[in-house]
Amino acid sequence: MTDREEDRNRARLLEGMLMDAMHAMRSMEEVEHVQGAKDLEENKGPESLIDRIAGFTGSALRFAAKSTDTSRKVGRALMNSQDQLRMMLAAGNSLKDIREVAGLTRAEMSEALNLKDKSVLEAIENGTTTLSFELILRLAALIARNDPIPFILRTTRNYNPEVWRILNDWGVGRLPLQFERERQFINIFRSHDDARTLSDEGFQKVLEFTRQSFEMSLHFIEKQEQEMAELRAKKDDSAE
Incomplete structure (x- = not known):
């Protein structure tokens, strides 16, 4: 290492x-x-x-x-x-x-x-x-x-x-x-009382769905922001 x-x-x-x-x-x-x-x-x-x-x-x-x-x-x-x-x-x-x-x-x-x-x-x-x-x-x-x-x-x-x-x-x-971002994640969980009544197996399924959704959204937004940054850079170059 x-x-x-x-x-x-x-x-x-x-x-x-x-x-x-x-x-x-x-x-x-x-x-x-x-x-x-x-x-x-x-x-x-x-x-x-x-x-x-x-x-x-x-x-x-x-x-x-x-x-x-x-x-x-x-x-x-x-x-x-x-x-x-x-x-x-x-x-x-x-x-x-x-x-x-x-x-x-x-x-x-x-x-x-x-x-x-x-x-x-x-x-x-x-x-x-x-x-x-x-x-x-x-x-x-x-x-x-x-x-x-x-x-x-x-x-x-x-x-x-x-x-x-x-x-x-x-x-x-x-x-x-x-x-603050971590607190927002915590508050999402705390705002849903039904999550507390789920079985361990049920909660693990919800957790896995949440993880997959987060990773997919993260990938999409990262790509979107990268494309926007490239467009802004090209626009700035052309303006010069």
Whole structure:
């Protein structure tokens, strides 16, 4: 496998992790909206805040625990140079600032982020280990889920340059558009209650029809847009 192919595969893995996190955050935002402002007012105590954060990161972002190995494979950079060591220290200071602004102890934040190894947070704050992409996603869910993309991109760019390079080559500017397009697909499914009553076999048939229809439509529209682009190019050339 060439380096380019390997980077493309890594980009797909990172995209999947990022989109899963984004969908989880949006879903929790919708749940909170349904619960209403009254419930939110009743849950402002310190303990209930921790419970809500821990519950959110522990359930809606459970995917992150499953993707730990993937995150390590695609996001770990070797820390040898002085610049890299300084970056680790800066990441640790930033994480410590975030924790202190939130008013959380290390133990509380580890619980809120659903970290099985409680020493991870201390190691990052001390600048002895890297801030993984997985943990950046969990932090976004914890402190920036109303507008997570800027936080994720800024933190990744500053503190995980290897992952940032892959995302940048893939095209980070497409993230908001890609996310909204995926939400539109999800909303199509959610708007049809009958889909929930189908048997597994029936749903698989619908899924296969949908896949075939999508691929056929995609091929048709791609060809149409290509032809339109060629016509515009010819028109521009003739105008000159």
